[in-house]
Amino acid sequence: MNAATRKWLRPLAAVLVTAVIGVGLTAATPQSAVADTSVPGKPARTGSVGYDSMVVAWTGVSGALGYQVEWSQYKDFSKWVHTVDVTDPNKTAALLTGMGGNVTYYFHVRTYDHANKVATSAFSSYGYSTTKYSTSKKTSAVNITNVSGTSVEMNWVNIGGSVSGYQLKASASGKSPVYVSTTSTGVTMKPLVKSTKYKIYVAAAETVDSSVVFVPSGGPNSVRTGPFNGGTYVTTSSYPLAAPSDFAAKNATPTTVELTWTVPTGTQPTDRFRIDYGLDSAIKEGATYQIVDGPSSTTLSNLKTNTQYYVRIRVVAADGTIRSDRSDYVLAKTRIPYGTVTGKVNGPTGTDIVIAAFKGSDFINQVEVASDNTYSIKLRPDTYRLKAIYVGQGNYTSLWVWNGNPGGRFIDESSVITVAESSNTNAPTVTLAKGGTLSGTVKVAGSGRAGVDVTVMSNEANGGNEVAGMARTATGGSYKVTGLPPGEYKVRYRLTGYDIATKYITIDQSPNSISGFDVTLYSH
Structure with missing residues (x-):
């Protein structure tokens, strides 16, 4: 009989002896709630090879109450046996630690009732793996x-x-x-x-x-x-107080940050707070400090704009003696000072217009034009192009802000506006006039079709396919695109499952209407 079999029979024998001795007694000895006596699958190492540890996994047993893993340098598990009690029956892998390097270890697993400390199956066949370094690389000192x-x-x-x-x-x-x-x-x-x-x-x-x-x-x-x-x-430190807790940074401006914290227990009325801040977590680069009376908030001022600071706090006595640990750091990021662009849009009611700022083709920000047709938009320091976009129900155009002109049809026909920190830039005035309209019906198999997307794009050399207007056909296939400035356009009609139709139009002057512009779509 080998050692593994003896270990399995030992707890079983104890149960049998207890059953015999307990005949006729009213007090029962706890028995194992055996859920399933099937033997788990043979375990195998999984993941990376470790020098002093490894993870082994096995096929679980349905209804198992837990598992017990044994590992040893000896395949018969006769000595130097280590045990890992897996108390969670849903886990069929375990981390084995405390091993030696460059040693072959053997491991097997059985189901186990940890509540009653009784094995509920025999051990599986053993697996084995050898510990070693996967890499020889070392990091420098911390x-x-x-x-x-x-x-x-x-x-x-x-x-x-x-x-x-x-x-x-x-x-x-x-x-x-x-x-x-x-x-x-x-x-x-x-x-x-x-x-x-x-x-x-x-x-x-x-x-x-x-x-x-x-x-x-x-x-x-x-x-x-x-x-x-x-x-x-x-x-580790031996200061009498813990660090202030709940340390937080908020309400940042370009040059200030507000700090709040909770005062630690044991702080004296004469104690003060030292705020250390700098450009690295150790607070060595660009480091400075402030001593404040609190009681639980302060504002750091005279900071550099658009800069991230690492900030820590501790309690000090009135004479500067350190009284507490220093807190974990919080990050305090000052803001970029914004500039403003102001201007005016003539034509329709101001509340029917928005001013949108673009960086290249990227949308950055927008504001509504006021009822007096003026606007003011905040932007980070950079260069932008602005567009006055009509959002009302009338037939007005949308135009780019363009110096010396009522407005440009395309982004290339617009002024580059430079925004500087904490300063204002006056933008050229834009005048939105009545635009042209395009209307018609889109048909499929002779009947008007709803849900067709109609897109009107520039067809001029410097227009860059810029969209001038969009619509979607209603019931019966009718559509209407308004607010088109004079120019050459291509019109695309798109419906899933059908070929895209492209037509070309010219708006000679505003207002100019093109009606009855009907199109038929054909399936792929």
């Missing part, structure tokens, strides 16, 4: 950006290549190691013990999805695929 009594904030240089994540380990004499796994190159290591010297290591790793893989508590949540770096020493 850059410590903030230290508190219970955490250390840090970042490091990306190793690059095929490395997808990192494992960090904080070791201290007499303390259990603390692990953090991440896919970024910056992390806050916690929870740590106050006033304790730690050595923090970083290594390449493959993070584990704990929603799918069972991860034992207290260990890493990743498979370490590379060697640890040389480590960095850091001692």
Whole structure:
């Protein structure tokens, strides 16, 4: 009888002995609620090869209450056996940690009732895998950006290549190691013990999805695929107060940012707050500070425009002595100072017009024209072109703002308007006049057809196919496009399942009407 069989029979024998001894007694010994005695599938390593860990997966058993994984350097599991109790029956993979490097390990799995501590199946056949480094790359020493009594904030240089994540380990004499796994190159290591010297290591790793893989508590949540770096020493703080909490930045302007926070317990009436801010998370580049009385808000002023600041806060005594940890940073981004463009649009009622600003062909912003036909639009410093767009029910044109002209038909017939910081630019006046109209009926198989899209586009060399008007046919196939400035146009009629029809028209003068412009569409 081999060792694996003995381990399976041992808990079964205990149940049988209890049953015999308990005959005639009123108190029953808890029995295993055996859901299914089928043996799980043979486990196999999945994911990257690790140096001191690996993930193994197996085919689950329907109705299993849980699983138990054993691993050892010996295929008969006669000694040095380690156990992982998978208490979640929905997980059929587990992270095995604490292994040695360059060693072949064997592992098998069985179903297990953890509530009653009874196996409910025999062990599966074993799988095996050898631990090793997947990469020899190491990162440089970590850059410590903030230290508190219970955490250390840090970042490091990306190793690059095929490395997808990192494992960090904080070791201290007499303390259990603390692990953090991440896919970024910056992390806050916690929870740590106050006033304790730690050595923090970083290594390449493959993070584990704990929603799918069972991860034992207290260990890493990743498979370490590379060697640890040389480590960095850091001692957690021993200040009497915690950092101010709920630290936030809001209501930014081009030169100011408002800050708010919650005062920590134990703060004295004479205590003050030190605000450190700069251009990096460690607050070394461009760093400065302000001392404020609070009590729980202040405004940073005289900041550079369009600049992102890292900001932290801590409590200090009246004489400047540090009284608390420094908070996590918040990002405070000052705004770009806007400029304004003002102008006037003559013709229809101002409330029937909007002014739209474009950067190239990209729409940027728009405002409604006031009832007195004037407008003011805020824009970031840059160059723009403006278009006065008629949105009313009359037959008025929409024109581009063009210096020395009532308005341009195309974007090429428009003025480039420069907007500067905190300044105003006067735009040329635009005059919208009555435009031409195009109307008719679209037919399919001799009958008017609703739902046909009608698009009128410029057909002139400098028009760039710019759209001058659009409509959709109504019941009976009728359509009408209004507000067309004088010019050459092509008209496209589009309906899904039918060939696109293209026609050409000329608007000689405004107002000029073209009616009875009928079109027939044919199926593909």
